[in-house]
Amino acid sequence: MEHILSPELLTAWPSIRDDDQFVIDVGIACLGILQIPIHPIKRREGYATEDRYNDAVGRWQRKRDEIYEQWDDLSDERFSALTRLVEVYDGEILSSMIEGTKDSASQLPDSFTCRLRLNGKGLRDFVLNFPYLFDVAEVDELEFAYSELAATSEEVLEPLKLEPPDTDAPRVCVIDSGIQERHPLLKDAIEQHDSKSWINTETDVADYVHQGGHGTRVAGAVLYPRDIPYSSTYKPICWLQNARVLNQDNKMPETLFPPRVLQEIIEHFHKGSAHTKVFNHSINATSPCRLVHMSAWAASIDQLTWESDLLFIVSAGNISKYGDVSKPGIREYIVSGRRYPNYLFLPWARIANPGQSLQAVTVGSIAINSVSGIEKSFAGFSEPSSFSRSGLGIWDVIKPEVVEYGGDFVYDTGHPPNIKISTENSPQLIRSTLHGGSLVGNDNVGTSFAAPKISNIVAAIQSILPQEPALLYRALLIQSARWPAWTSSYPDKAQVIKHIGYGIPDLNRAISNSKYRITLVTTGEVFIRAGQVHVYEVKIPEDLRSPADAYDIRVEVTLSYKAQPRRTRRTRQRYLSTWLEWQSSKLNEPSEIFAGRMIELANNNEHADTENDSAPSTSSGAIQWAIRERSDWGIKGVSRNHGTVQKDWVTIKSHELAEGFCLAVIGHAGWAKDIEAAVPYSLVISFEAVNQDIEIYSRIEIANPVELEVEQTIEVVVPS
Template sequence: MPPTNKPFPHLPLILRYDGPARSGKPPHGDPRTRLAKENRSGHGGGLTNSAANASAAWRLRFEDRERANLPVLPKNVPLVLEVDTSLDLDELRKNFGFELVSEQEDGYVIVASEDLDLSLFLKKLQDFIAQVKGSATVAAIYRLEDDPDQSKRLSRILSERLLSEWPTLAENGDYIVDVGIACSGQIQIPPQPGAPKRNHRWSDMTWAKRQGEHATKMKDWTEQRNAAYMAWQDLADARYNEVSAIVNFYGGSILSQSDKPHTDTALADSFTLRIRLNGKGLRDLVLNYSFIFEVVEPDDVSLPQVLREAVARDKESVTLVPPPPNAPAVCVVDSGLQHEHYLLEPAVDRDAAFCFLPGASPTDVADYVRPGGHGTRVAGAILYGESIPRSGSYELACWLQNARVLDAECRLPDRLFPPALLNELIRRFHEGPRRTRIFNHSITASAACRTRHMSAWAAEIDQLSHLHDVLFVVSSGNLYSSGTAAIPGVRQHLVAGRTHPDYLCEAACRVANPAQSLQALTVGSISYREFEDPDWLSCARQAHHPSAFSRSGLGIWNTIKPEVVEFGGDNLVSRNTPPDVGTPPCGRECYPELVRSTMHSPGPAYERDVAGTSFAAPKVSRIAAHLQDVLPDESCLLYRALIVQSARWPGWTRNATPAEQGNIIRWIGYGVPDIERASSNTEHRTTLVTSGDRTIKARGCHIYQVPIDAEIRRPGSDYDVLVEVTLSYSAEPRRTRRNRRRYLSTWLDWKSSNQGEPLEAFRRRAIKTETEDEGAGAPFAWVVGSSANHGTVRGVSRSAGTVQKDWAIVKSNALPEDFCIAVVGHEGWSKDPDSAATYTLAVSVEMVGKEIPIYERLRVSVDNLRAEVEVETEVEAEIEALG
């Protein structure tokens, strides 16, 4: 890795405004709400009939269960409602006593009522008809679905595969499924009392009194919060026991459980169980337990492209220097490592190695995957990147920690439940002696991720990343060389007449679970080169095109996934008809050079003999480890921002049309990252970053200023300047919600000043959170844009994810004196006024043609601005003190 003594370190971003954002005009409400209020009798009467029918049907269902001596269940009624999308869903709890089970698309929600008679709901309906005050929320409920066979509910909670199999579910069949159980109940943590601010006129006695009153309020609040925790745990225990009773009745078993931890201001909304159950029991559970929001089958883990062995190669003459004791550690979550391999051994943290496989010894940490291992190859890519050292001395830059979770067949056992496993990884490695913060996760499912809810696996990555400031680097997943009708491989796409790389836009080629995680840094793969001989040719017809097997975006909720790509190789296609797809030895220059396990049979210590996104991801983990080395006190959010900030599209994309660019960003995200651009600068490129944890509440606005030196903006100059901006943030997730704005407690986006727009004018525009005013001056021609129709790339928005990059080319003489970026907070699922997101921001300015050096000029301008801001702050403090 590059040395850490860089002459051009990143510069600080200067915060110029920290205050509230002002909402613009409220969005137009759904006209159906207005029409309902104008026709109270018709609207209320229709809902009354639907509610009465649902109540009667469920009463008969429970009576039938009792006569059949089936396990006793709480007499709750699940309902599928269509509601106004602007409705605060907590109103369903407050007004009707409904517990939100899950939020669906297009305004649909699944709720559960503890009252079999729906008495409160029916009373509110009558109040609405009679125009009684406090009943207006009824107008925002458009429909209560008539669902006697529960087909509508089932279509919203079962996976596609289970839904198709449901009519023919074998009563005695053996099924393993992951079941999501909503568990919010009617329990709420009250708002936390705000800390008092001292008035300069208060005496010490008055201030002490205010502090004492606040301490009393905090004590009462803490007791109420702890009581809410206990009530939630009682509810979770009760629901676990209810599910367990059904599972045990049918001779099944609960294999694993995953709970989401509470925070100071919010309770967990769900837990997930992995269960083994026969078909009859599964049908009973799903149809009759009201609090289920998701039932999916466990994912099969995708394997890399397998190749033949190469001829053995003698150990090279190279001296490997172990990492320094305090060097960063990367946890390799994989199939184990060959600890004794001479290319890995100096960097392996043997004491930390652990096997998580059920039934295996914790010390059985070797890589048994034939012929040349999987985790061993991944670990080598973390250490060496693109090429293995042949001779001389090589200093290893990070420690490798071995978390063996895949068996000898490179599969994740059904008994190893990913959310529970991830928590164990955090406990053992992040909370261990090295405080590991980077986790390489080259494990994904074999099929495209589901888009109904964030999966339990991906949501756990989001939760743990937010709570512990860790970074999961996840591969986007592989298409098999040849697959099935349900999961088509490369061969099936080609035979169907779909060409490469266009077929990567097919839904079946979407990133695989858990690569859709919003907090994970997802990595796809690109090819090295074009290849052709009399028998084979590469799928990629140009160098650096997307790999044939690399799963692509968009991700869940149209997020940009993968965010970056690295070199993972390519498939070759035979010239016969129909074609074969494989990785024959003749194309070895198309595959990455990787360390290779020598445990099983004679073979080389390293070789070009496999390909896959599994081997692209560790090259990004390598960059993350280097960033931790040079910026040890910064957050993983900044590491992620700098990696994405450093990424560039390859040269073949240069002349793409806007429509083609829309496909490119799906295939390769923001492009190929660069370790030098991520960690340092040059005379002609400068990156400015926020430092430390920055938090922002909903309806908050932070404005940062980048002063542009007059020489750079000189009127006579006409140079191309590349401006790049990346926002990286995290917030509390909630898995029962079904879009980005409800999935996160607080969500963020950013906007920029225009060319020639003064700071104060931009501040006034930036704090209007709901408007898209152009403002003074010409806007920057951002490539992606803040919405799907704003950038030059069509159909994609940078604001959909939690890492948001954009870039633009600007003429140097058109740059503003002060370029400003506003980070704006928006309300998500949390109604707590103190709910906040944590973020980092990076801004880069680069003289594309290197006509004039800019680093020193920008550094001096930043120092001058910082001094100016410090003086302004001192003056403001003096004025406030004077009253």
């Protein structure tokens, strides 16, 4: 049962009474014992003629389609069995039904998830006797962020004229508690005709949360990522769209099932006329994410991202100021002797559901100021906020990937201390005036307000590259991130990554180059299959490689890909249909030697994680990237390969660069047995003169006069 029940249900299991009532999310496996056979390409040399091989491929395709149909039938049978069990105990299936079948929004390739209301007796029968059950969890309790301060900021001194964004400007959908759409600092940037509510009626889209709202604050942070510009006119980079899913208490009703709601939101906003790509989801559970199975909520984000060209920006979640023994807050940690920032690495402080989603960008918070005096801030400038949940995430994926300025709490000298919100260390946010108060206030903190600042950057990238895939937006966002100054002297770099991921993104680096920095990107979605290797080469001009010079060149690489998830699986490699990694050439390594080495690597690791690769970490000429591809290399305890976005960086002397700097993207088999299955990716590489002592943009541009394309595509065929 420890592999099926959530920790809370497992603890409560011995004391569950027959008449106790539970609302639970359950995962049911649907694959049975059927498996797609090995594709004939694996043994192609065994066929006498091409016609016989083609016949074998045709038989394989028919068998694959038959198995898909049998999976669907098995899913229907198991859903019917679940329905009968629930009815026996007078329970209720709360997730929406469509014509008597499973809710398609909660359907994943190997499983389906339902939200049930069931008594204790039925729950025990269900867990002990339903053979296809792999996950049971009580419905997540959501955070309730609220303001403690009254109208703390002066009104806008000069009337701010908000101009509408350009007609074709990007859209950012705010999935939250609604928005005060007639707010003078928001109204001209909201597409009100698309607004929709999943609370009460579809048109009831206002933000009813007391003390300044929540969704209104989030929406304001998308438009105004820094302080409100007190100028005569302001033109936002994007339009806002309003998807209300939280009630006046900042809660999601139990009858709303997140996979279903998110599917409907995508149908309405992404598949509608606006074709929205960016979705801000500043909603989290109060508890840390689980580490065995991906939650239904997070898996639905991964599935929706796989199905469509879009990107979710989600918050990492907050640790409360005060809690209890079962759910400790910051004060409980301090009383127990665990000081900031040490408590941020405890299991209870791990990122909250759905922040563990592999294909969303998860955002943590850092402090705006260092406050001292009678009341002191926990964090210094740009240090992790005292409430910001940390990674690593499920399967040791780097989470959060990035951070932004969400503020910090302050504390006094009491025993135990009082923990408060301070105007000195709170971001300036738009406030809802539905219940009174000022238009603007520095009266709330949280990762909820860090995430929309990242959405602003992503929207700016989309405005520059509107036809490019969201995978490239994510890659450029992560590529632009850097660690702040305090990290240079911080001894444990693994803790830095757990706190702030890749660091703080920078809009200018994300969307532009300079004389001293050049960024090269793939265009469109580039597809790769398991067993393939794509090799890229960037020509480095001779005058940049002169032995007489020793310029410090910072090289950064980011790979962003997506794959189809399977929620029943318990490892990253098997959760994804195909998983990718990138490798670089060694110093002064010719491209043909590098390509051959990549073939060998792909052969050795087609069915394994490179964590099992026994190659030495300091082989001759190997570039010493900061993180590295194994958790026992580079920054110990962290691997860049575990996520679907993989960044690394290194500073190299210019004369150490080879004539061609090569990168390889390697596809590895996950759960997918279909040799024809391919996954898309975007790849970004940057070169920068650290000391701005040599102009490299024009040099590299001249050396690479055409768009870089795949240098070679290598098929790796391994005997079955």
